[in-house]
Structure formats: structure tokens, C-alpha cells
Amino acid sequence: MTDVLNVRGVTKSYGGHPALKGVELKVKPGSCFGLLGPNGAGKSTLMKLLTGIIDADQGVIELFGLNIRKELPAIHRLIGYVPQDITLYEKLSGRQNLTFFGQMHGIRGSELKKRIAHVLEAVGLTERAGDEIASYSGGMKRRINIAAALLHQPKLVIMDEPTVGIDPQSRNHIFEMIRKLQREGVTILYSTHYMEEVEALCDEVAIIDHGQIVSQGGLRELLELHAVKAVYAEAAGVSEPPVVEGVVRATQEGSGWVLECDHPLKVMSELSAQWADDGVIVKALELMQPTLDSVFLKLTGTTLRD
Amino acid sequence: MISTIIRKEILLTLKDKGAFFWLFALPVLFIVIFSSIFSGAGSMTYKIPYYDADGSTASGQFVEQLGEIKGFALEAYEGGSLEDGIKEIRDGSRSYLLVVPAGYGQLAAAGQTAEIELYRDTVADEAVAPVMALLESVSAGYQDYKLRSILAGMGQNEEAINSIMEPAISIKEVKENATKANAVTQIVPGYTVMFVFFIMINMIQNLLKDRRSGMLSRLQGTPMKPIHYLVGMWVPNVLVVLVQSTVLLTFGQLVYGLQLGHPLAIAVIVLALALCATGIGLMLALLVSSENMGIAMVQIIAMGGAIVGGLWFPYDFLPKAVQTIGLFTPQYWAQKGMQDVMIRGADIGGIGWTLLILFAFGLAGLGVALLRFKKFALKTT
CATH class of the missing domain: 3.40.1710 (abc type-2 transporter like fold)
Known part of the structure; x- marks a missing residue:
């Protein structure tokens, strides 16, 4: 099956400053693909390249097998773009904004009315559709911002940090919408710098830092490959880090210790025996769940800057 | 696609109460004040x-x-x-x-x-x-x-x-104009032409706001082409100027008895003026680096053009050097065209140069805007 998105060797510079350096990316149909990276990593630049707003200096971008340089109009019919900014006309109502964006995609008449009603219901704003956008809350604006990208029923929805600055309720609403879209077969490309959003939504992830994709794969695969393996150990009266063979680093966390290692089960077994011999009362000795945080830390050497 | 953008812009314009003051109320106020002051000068x-x-x-x-x-x-x-x-x-x-x-x-x-x-x-x-x-x-x-x-x-x-x-020479006064030239035939068309050029502020604000808010980027992610966007943002302003000019000239006619002359000729001048001012406005919007810079440029063009183009004082009263500069301004040609129709009874055939020059300014503005669009849009990044 053709990849929805295939990016090969893409570079982009602004005034001599490289924003993207040889980006390679593949997105499978029907997936929710997370693009994770800190602010300034190159996510928005990549998103603008994928929507044809800007051109790459080098490399090839194909969407649905179509080359973006040659077949942009056809690509525009297949993709929906949700920009990072809320791009709505504040003085127009929600419905007027949706009518405008629908018509910009060539939808007219009763079909447009039907689709507007559908997306308004999907984002839970049917009752507020006649009100000016200026009267909406931040979360409601975000939801209409997404709805505007769905009117032409795209096969791929590109979302650039769509939940910035909103309340948890609206965030959950948006997550539900994305899951529903995915169930309907729509491919989602979701850019964010929130780890928990990627973990909650995405089945595939690419980590981008300093304009480069540092890793890409399934979420489980990435966690398996790159997450730091660790054991959490806590015992009464133990104030020094436990010395166990195979532990590469011990960091205090609360009243216990995080022991990073390659073979956590072996470390747990040895430490359990050691503490039993010493007559120490064990409070906690458990495997730590791998997280994207630790994957990111391992791959980039830094934590995600919020 | 163009009609969609036009409809949206008209909707936004109708909701912008401030624009009505600048485009309609203020010029009417100027016409009333200056006509009251100068119409008794004779x-x-x-x-x-x-x-x-x-x-x-x-x-x-x-x-x-x-x-x-x-x-x-x-x-x-x-x-x-x-x-x-x-x-x-x-x-x-x-x-x-x-x-x-x-x-x-x-x-x-x-x-x-x-x-x-x-x-x-x-x-x-x-x-x-x-x-x-x-x-x-x-x-x-x-x-x-x-x-x-x-x-x-x-x-x-x-x-x-x-x-x-009997004196050696006698003076015979021969009045050639169809209508008596007076303060009203100077002030009403003069302030109409001057205020038409303030539409450029609206255009600059709207286009820069679209870019700043990310709207332009978003629209570029639709099947829209640059020409669609530019024409869509341009035409509503042309319509606003047509309405503005009609209101101001009609006001002059009803309140001060201004004789408009050949109606078709005046209508064509107003259309040419609208295309000219909005064409320059579109070009400026895509050239300036900030809204403040744009507004400053509009002041220079609108006010400077009004002075040297003979909108504030009759062109013949201006110093020779200023008159020469005035020839290069669209305001001079618009005012000349209107006065040719109103005072001298010209029809479309008599205002050919005016129309040609005003249309040329408008088309040049649109052309520069088209050439500049990609660079303008890229500034979103």
C-alpha cells in the first residue's frame, strides 16, 4: 500500500540558517503519526512544506504518491491543514467561517450546509454556530479551527500543535475527535511538544530535534529500543545509592533511587538478595515503565523544552 | 474562489463601523466645513x-x-x-x-x-x-x-x-465654461479624490493582518492561487470606493447644488479612480514591512498628492514647480477629469488621458502585487 506521506532528504534554510537537515519520513495510511519535538525543532517548517505553503530547498515530498512540486492542487484536495495559530475571522460567526473555508475548497450549496452541520456536531458547537468567533473561549476556537480543516473530507489531516493553550475539557474533546477520524480511516499527522499527547493518541512517532529526525517508528518499538530501562528501589534506612553490578547510573527520586541499567530484572534480583542478606526492610522494588520522556532524553541528550 | 473571498471581505467591511467613519463621515464633514468657509468667497x-x-x-x-x-x-x-x-x-x-x-x-x-x-x-x-x-x-x-x-x-x-x-483698449469678458466654477466644484471633487486614497490603509491593515494571523498560510493550504487571493482582497475595496465616491458626489449635488455634468463620464472617472487607489493600495500592502510603515506611506501619498495635485487649492494657484510635480500624481488627473466633466462639460471622449493614466496606475499596482506575492507570503515563516 502506498505511503500517505513519503519525505526524502528534505532540507530547508532561512537566510542561511538551516531549519531542516535531510529529513526522511514515512507515514502509513490510517495511522495517527506523532511528530514530537521541542519548540524551534523544525516541526512547523516541516508542516508548511507538507502543505505546499513553502518550498523545500532540496529533497522530495510525496503525498499519496503525488509529488508536491508537480501536483499541489490535487494534494490540496486530499489534505486538511490545522495551523498552530487560530486562523479564524473573529467578527464572523462560526458558521460563516466554516462556510468560507468550505467554499475555498470548492464545496457549495446543500452539500456544504450538510458538511457544516456534520463538523459542528463533531466539535460540539452546533448551538454556538451563529455566534461571533470573538465570543468563543480559547478551546471553542481551537475546535472550530480544526472543524474548518475537515469540511472537504480530507484523507490526511495535518495538525500543527492544535491544543496549545486550551483547557483539559477541550483537549479531551479534540482527542476524541481525532480518534473518531482515525476510526473512519483518516490519517493524522500530529505535531506537538507534549509527550503525553503523543502517548495518548499516536501509534507511530518521529522525534525531531535541531531540524533532524532522530528516530522514527511505532510507539512500542521506540520505547523498547530507546527508553531508558530502570528499577525503582526504596528501603528503610538506606540513604546511600545501592551498589549493584550492571547499574549505570543511580539518581535519587523522593526517598528511593532510580537505578538505570541494561538488565533490570537481574538488578532487581541481585538487589533483593543483597537487602535480604543485610536485613533491610524493602519498601519498594519495581520496574519503571519506559516513557517517551526517557526516549527523548536518550536520543537528544536533553529534556523537551516546553 | 474569488467570489468567496470577496463575499467574506464585504461581510467583514460591513462589520467594521470604524471604517464607515473614515470613509464616509469624515469626508462629508470636511466637505461641509470647507464648503461653508469658502463658498461665500466670491x-x-x-x-x-x-x-x-x-x-x-x-x-x-x-x-x-x-x-x-x-x-x-x-x-x-x-x-x-x-x-x-x-x-x-x-x-x-x-x-x-x-x-x-x-x-x-x-x-x-x-x-x-x-x-x-x-x-x-x-x-x-x-x-x-x-x-x-x-x-x-x-x-x-x-x-x-x-x-x-x-x-x-x-x-x-x-x-x-x-x-x-473712448479708451484705446477695451476689455471684453467671455465666459467659456458650461458651469460656473466655484468653491464647491473645487472642494467636493477635491475631497472625494483625497479621501478615496485612504482606502489604502484598510487594504494594508487587512492584508497584513491575514499574514500575521496565519490566515494567509492556511489559505495557501487550500486550492487557492495567488491571483485568487489578490483579486478577492482587491475587488471589495474597489466596491467600497465606488460607494464612497457616489455618496460624496451625490452629497455635493444635493446639498451644494454641484453640477456633475455627463453622468457616464463621471461614473467612468470614479471607476478609474477606484481601480487606481486600490491598485496602489494593494501594491503598498505587499511592499511595506509593517502596518506603521504602510500608514505613513498612505499619509504621504494621500496628503502629499492632495496638495501637489490641486485638491486643496486650485491647481492654477500652485507654484510652477509644484504644478510640474502634480502632473505625476493620480490625484491631479482625477481632479482634472472630474472638473473637466463638471465645469467644462466634457464627455468620455474629453477625459481620455485621465482614464488612461488612472487605469495605468491601478494595473501597475496589481502587477507589482502579483510579482511580490510570494515574497510577501513567505514572511509568515
């Missing part, structure tokens, strides 16, 4: 202060005769004595004072030359010039009367006297 009376030190019947007749001349009114000095009046001139609080000296009546009755004194501030040449011209004219009239009396005394009949006294 019947303005030049007041001449005088002091009659003689107080005779002859001096009274002289003063009365001066006061009867159209455009002048004699006003008795009531500030005190003659010395007080002269002191006021020395102080600079008065420019001049016409004095009929004591003994005027006796000299006049004796048929001798009676002197009239004009006390004046040396530096007040401009204020005194019309009074001097008036006095010389009256003096010539007295001389004429004296000569006629002498000729009659010599036994010449009326016909012979008229033949002798």
Missing part, C-alpha cells in the same frame, strides 16, 4: 477703514462713492483721533487708514487737486494693493469727469466727447 467684501477729517458734504460724497464700488465697504475709524489711528499703524495693529484731510471740500469746490491720504504700514504691501488700485481707479474717474466738463465747456457735444474719451 461675495466677500473688502473693508477699508477711513477717517474723514474734513467732514464736508464733498468728503461725505467721496466716501459714499468709494463704498458703492462692488467688493469694497468703507468703515469709519472709531478708534479715536487721527493720531491714534496712525499710532496703531506704527504699532503694527493696523495695516492702513484712508484719510480725507481737512480742507478737501474747499479744494474740490474750487476745482483744485484735492489730496486723499493713505497712511499705511510699509510692510503691508499685499493688504494695501487692492486699496491703491481702487483709489487709482477713482482718481481716473475724477480725471475723466474733469476732462468731460472741460470738453463740454469748449462746446463739444456728447457724441464728440464720447469719441474723444
Whole structure:
């Protein structure tokens, strides 16, 4: 099956400053693909390249097998773009904004009315559709911002940090919408710098830092490959880090210790025996769940800057 | 696609109450104020202060005769004595004072030359010039009367006297314009043309706001092409200017009796003016680096063009160098075209140059905007 998105060797510079350096990316149909990276990593630049707003200096971008340089109009019919900014006309109502964006995609008449009603219901704003956008809350604006990208029923929805600055309720609403879209077969490309959003939504992830994709794969695969393996150990009266063979680093966390290692089960077994011999009362000795945080830390050497 | 953007822009414009003030209320206010000030200029009376030190019947007749001349009114000095009046001139609080000296009546009755004194501030040449011209004219009239009396005394009949006294040259006034040019035919089209160019501020604000908010980027993610966007953002402003010009000219016609002349010719000038101002506005919006810079540029173009293009003062009143500069402004051509139709009765055939130049400005603006679009849009990143 053709990849929805295939990016090969893409570079982009602004005034001599490289924003993207040889980006390679593949997105499978029907997936929710997370693009994770800190602010300034190159996510928005990549998103603008994928929507044809800007051109790459080098490399090839194909969407649905179509080359973006040659077949942009056809690509525009297949993709929906949700920009990072809320791009709505504040003085127009929600419905007027949706009518405008629908018509910009060539939808007219009763079909447009039907689709507007559908997306308004999907984002839970049917009752507020006649009100000016200026009267909406931040979360409601975000939801209409997404709805505007769905009117032409795209096969791929590109979302650039769509939940910035909103309340948890609206965030959950948006997550539900994305899951529903995915169930309907729509491919989602979701850019964010929130780890928990990627973990909650995405089945595939690419980590981008300093304009480069540092890793890409399934979420489980990435966690398996790159997450730091660790054991959490806590015992009464133990104030020094436990010395166990195979532990590469011990960091205090609360009243216990995080022991990073390659073979956590072996470390747990040895430490359990050691503490039993010493007559120490064990409070906690458990495997730590791998997280994207630790994957990111391992791959980039830094934590995600919020 | 273009019609969608046009409809959206019209909706937004209708919701922008501030724009209505700048585009309609303010120009109407300007027209009312300046028409009220200047429309009475034609019947303005030049007041001449005088002091009659003689107080005779002859001096009274002289003063009365001066006061009867159209455009002048004699006003008795009531500030005190003659010395007080002269002191006021020395102080600079008065420019001049016409004095009929004591003994005027006796000299006049004796048929001798009676002197009239004009006390004046040396530096007040401009204020005194019309009074001097008036006095010389009256003096010539007295001389004429004296000569006629002498000729009659010599036994010449009326016909012979008229033949002798007939001037070597005579002035015949021929009015060629279809309509009387007055303050209204200067002010109404002048302020209409001037305020039309302020539409450029709206255009700059709207286009830069679209870019700043990310709207332009988003629209670029739709099947929209640059020409769709530019034309869509352009046409609503053309419509606004058409409505604005129609309102202002109709106001001038209904309130001040402005004669518009050939309606089709005026309509075509208004259309050309709308395309011109909005074309330049579109170009500016895509060239300026910030809204403040754009507004400053509009002030220079709108106000500067208004001055040198003859919108504030009749073009013929301007210095030669300014007149030459004015020829390069669209305001001059728009005003000229309108006045050609309103005053000189021109039809479309008579305003060809005006139309050609205004359309050329508009098309050049659109062309530059198209060439500049990609660079403009890239600034979103």
C-alpha cells in the first residue's frame, strides 16, 4: 500500500540558517503519526512544506504518491491543514467561517450546509454556530479551527500543535475527535511538544530535534529500543545509592533511587538478595515503565523544552 | 474562489463601523466645513477703514462713492483721533487708514487737486494693493469727469466727447465654461479624490493582518492561487470606493447644488479612480514591512498628492514647480477629469488621458502585487 506521506532528504534554510537537515519520513495510511519535538525543532517548517505553503530547498515530498512540486492542487484536495495559530475571522460567526473555508475548497450549496452541520456536531458547537468567533473561549476556537480543516473530507489531516493553550475539557474533546477520524480511516499527522499527547493518541512517532529526525517508528518499538530501562528501589534506612553490578547510573527520586541499567530484572534480583542478606526492610522494588520522556532524553541528550 | 473571498471581505467591511467613519463621515464633514468657509468667497467684501477729517458734504460724497464700488465697504475709524489711528499703524495693529484731510471740500469746490491720504504700514504691501488700485481707479474717474466738463465747456457735444474719451483698449469678458466654477466644484471633487486614497490603509491593515494571523498560510493550504487571493482582497475595496465616491458626489449635488455634468463620464472617472487607489493600495500592502510603515506611506501619498495635485487649492494657484510635480500624481488627473466633466462639460471622449493614466496606475499596482506575492507570503515563516 502506498505511503500517505513519503519525505526524502528534505532540507530547508532561512537566510542561511538551516531549519531542516535531510529529513526522511514515512507515514502509513490510517495511522495517527506523532511528530514530537521541542519548540524551534523544525516541526512547523516541516508542516508548511507538507502543505505546499513553502518550498523545500532540496529533497522530495510525496503525498499519496503525488509529488508536491508537480501536483499541489490535487494534494490540496486530499489534505486538511490545522495551523498552530487560530486562523479564524473573529467578527464572523462560526458558521460563516466554516462556510468560507468550505467554499475555498470548492464545496457549495446543500452539500456544504450538510458538511457544516456534520463538523459542528463533531466539535460540539452546533448551538454556538451563529455566534461571533470573538465570543468563543480559547478551546471553542481551537475546535472550530480544526472543524474548518475537515469540511472537504480530507484523507490526511495535518495538525500543527492544535491544543496549545486550551483547557483539559477541550483537549479531551479534540482527542476524541481525532480518534473518531482515525476510526473512519483518516490519517493524522500530529505535531506537538507534549509527550503525553503523543502517548495518548499516536501509534507511530518521529522525534525531531535541531531540524533532524532522530528516530522514527511505532510507539512500542521506540520505547523498547530507546527508553531508558530502570528499577525503582526504596528501603528503610538506606540513604546511600545501592551498589549493584550492571547499574549505570543511580539518581535519587523522593526517598528511593532510580537505578538505570541494561538488565533490570537481574538488578532487581541481585538487589533483593543483597537487602535480604543485610536485613533491610524493602519498601519498594519495581520496574519503571519506559516513557517517551526517557526516549527523548536518550536520543537528544536533553529534556523537551516546553 | 474569488467570489468567496470577496463575499467574506464585504461581510467583514460591513462589520467594521470604524471604517464607515473614515470613509464616509469624515469626508462629508470636511466637505461641509470647507464648503461653508469658502463658498461665500466670491461675495466677500473688502473693508477699508477711513477717517474723514474734513467732514464736508464733498468728503461725505467721496466716501459714499468709494463704498458703492462692488467688493469694497468703507468703515469709519472709531478708534479715536487721527493720531491714534496712525499710532496703531506704527504699532503694527493696523495695516492702513484712508484719510480725507481737512480742507478737501474747499479744494474740490474750487476745482483744485484735492489730496486723499493713505497712511499705511510699509510692510503691508499685499493688504494695501487692492486699496491703491481702487483709489487709482477713482482718481481716473475724477480725471475723466474733469476732462468731460472741460470738453463740454469748449462746446463739444456728447457724441464728440464720447469719441474723444473712448479708451484705446477695451476689455471684453467671455465666459467659456458650461458651469460656473466655484468653491464647491473645487472642494467636493477635491475631497472625494483625497479621501478615496485612504482606502489604502484598510487594504494594508487587512492584508497584513491575514499574514500575521496565519490566515494567509492556511489559505495557501487550500486550492487557492495567488491571483485568487489578490483579486478577492482587491475587488471589495474597489466596491467600497465606488460607494464612497457616489455618496460624496451625490452629497455635493444635493446639498451644494454641484453640477456633475455627463453622468457616464463621471461614473467612468470614479471607476478609474477606484481601480487606481486600490491598485496602489494593494501594491503598498505587499511592499511595506509593517502596518506603521504602510500608514505613513498612505499619509504621504494621500496628503502629499492632495496638495501637489490641486485638491486643496486650485491647481492654477500652485507654484510652477509644484504644478510640474502634480502632473505625476493620480490625484491631479482625477481632479482634472472630474472638473473637466463638471465645469467644462466634457464627455468620455474629453477625459481620455485621465482614464488612461488612472487605469495605468491601478494595473501597475496589481502587477507589482502579483510579482511580490510570494515574497510577501513567505514572511509568515
